[in-house]
Amino acid sequence: MNRTYALLFGVCFLFALAGCERRETAVTKDTTQSAIDTTKQAVVPQPAKAQGPAVISGAALDGQKIFYSTTYGKIKVSCASCHTDGQPATVDTRWRVGHTLVGVTSRTSTWNGAFKGDALQKNAYGATMCAVMYEHKGDDMATVMPQSDIDGLNAYFDAIKNNPNGIKTNLKIQWATKPAIHEEDKIDEKAAAAAAKAILKLPGDPVAGKDIFGHTCAYCHSMNEKKVGPSLDKAVKDAQMAAKVIRCGSGAMPFYAKDILTDQQIADVVAYLQQQLGK
Numbered sequence: 077m078n079r080t081y082a083l084l085f086g087v088c089f090l091f092a093l094a095g096c097e098r099r100e101t102a103v104t105k106d107t108t109q110s111a112i113d114t115t116k117q118a119v120v121p122q123p124a125k126a127q128g129p130a131v132i133s134g135a136a137l138d139g140q141k142i143f144y145s146t147t148y149g150k151i152k153v154s155c156a157s158c159h160t161d162g163q164p165a166t167v168d169t170r171w172r173v174g175h176t177l178v179g180v181t182s183r184t185s186t187w188n189g190a191f192k193g194d195a196l197q198k199n200a201y202g203a204t205m206c207a208v209m210y211e212h213k214g215d216d217m218a219t220v221m222p223q224s225d226i227d228g229l230n231a232y233f234d235a236i237k238n239n240p241n242g243i244k245t246n247l248k249i250q251w252a253t254k255p256a257i258h259e260e261d262k263i264d265e266k267a268a269a270a271a272a273k274a275i276l277k278l279p280g281d282p283v284a285g286k287d288i289f290g291h292t293c294a295y296c297h298s299m300n301e302k303k304v305g306p307s308l309d310k311a312v313k314d315a316q317m318a319a320k321v322i323r324c325g326s327g328a329m330p331f332y333a334k335d336i337l338t339d340q341q342i343a344d345v346v347a348y349l350q351q352q353l354g355k
Contacts, residue, residue, distance in 0.1 A: 132235055139232025142225055149211025151328045152304050155203065157295070158210070158330055161232075162239025171291040171337075173330045175249075177201070179242030181233050188249050200229040209257055210328050217257075250334035252323050263324055272319035275339045280347025288345050292337070293322075296329075299352050305329060309353060318346045 132140050142148060143155040158174035185192045186202040199205065204217040204226070214220035237244075252271035253264040296304035297311075305311070305328075312318045322342050325331030332342065 132232070135228050135231035136235040137228075137232075138224070139228035139230070139235075142229055143232060149207060149213035151210060151212045153210060153296070153328075155206065155229075158206070160241070161236050162241060163236075169291055170295060171288075173292070173332055173336060175247055175336075176241060176243055177233055178236050178239045179244035181230075181237050182244035183246050185246050188247075188251075197230050198226070200226045201233060203229050205257065209255065210330055212259075212328055215258060251331055252334070255325050255331055259327060268320050268324040269316075271323045272316050275319040275323065275342050275346065276315055278340050278343040280343040280345075280350075282344070282348040282351040284341075285344035285346070285348030288337070288341050289348055292332070293345065308349060312349055312353065314355070315346050315350055318349050319343070322346075 140161075143161060146152045146154045146157070148154065155177070158172050160172060160176045160178065162176065162178040180186065180201045183196075183201070186196065187205060190205065191199050191202050196202075199217065200221065204221050207213040207220045208215060208217055253267040256263050293308075297306070297308050300307050300309045312321075319342055321329065322332050322337070322345065337345075
């Protein structure tokens with residue numbers, strides 16, 4: 077009898093031991109599989125983060141200071157008044173008159189072919205022309221900027237070349253008439269008059285014009301106070317003049333090419349100006 081109980085006890089013990097081994101194996105397998113899954117999850121490629129603005133230092137920092145300086149010439153404007161450099165801004169609703177300078181170092185010509193080859197870096201991709209035309213720093217592009225300033229701007233343009241929204245291909249600026257470089261130079265008056273006439277054929281919307289004015293003209297002009305430019309109640313004689321100046325520029329005022337402001341948008345601004353001036 078005792079042998080029978082001993083035999084039964086032995087069989088039960090063996091079954092219990094086998095069950096424990098199966099459970100331990102299952103737990104070990106699950107744990108191992110979890111570790112494998114975790115490893116697999118760890119090597120899943122993550123989406124690349126968007127590249128942020130360049131870190132500026134050295135000569136590029138000097139160039140950045142020039143880019144933002146509104147005291148570089150006699151006219152209180154800077155490169156940043158007309159061009160973006162891709163730097164983020166908390167609030168920036170300005171519609172700039174010029175194209176971005178992000179990617180300019182990859183272009184083989186600027187200013188509709190005025191600068192090519194060695195002339196690109198020699199003139200900081202056209203900055204010497206802007207210094208003469210719009211900042212009134214001097215009259216001669218060859219001497220208007222010291223070499224250290226040209227080197228600084230070149231370094232800055234190279235530093236920002238991968239900033240957001242760059243343009244690396246050459247641009248065809250859609251100007252109505254070739255701009256006058258020096259104050260004594262004259263634009264093609266016939267072409268300018270034709271451009272203004274085409275604009276004034278369009279029905280202008282003063283409400284839309286007010287919004288456009290706020291994004292563009294208002295940074296340099298007030299209706300009755302002098303800012304960077306003269307007050308418009310004194311400067312704007314009539315609609316024809318307003319349309320011509322906006323499209324073709326005048327003195328230190330840059331022109332708004334057709335790929336920056338359309339004829340309709342300028343017609344809207346002119347309508348707003350006429351309304352504000354009581355004409």
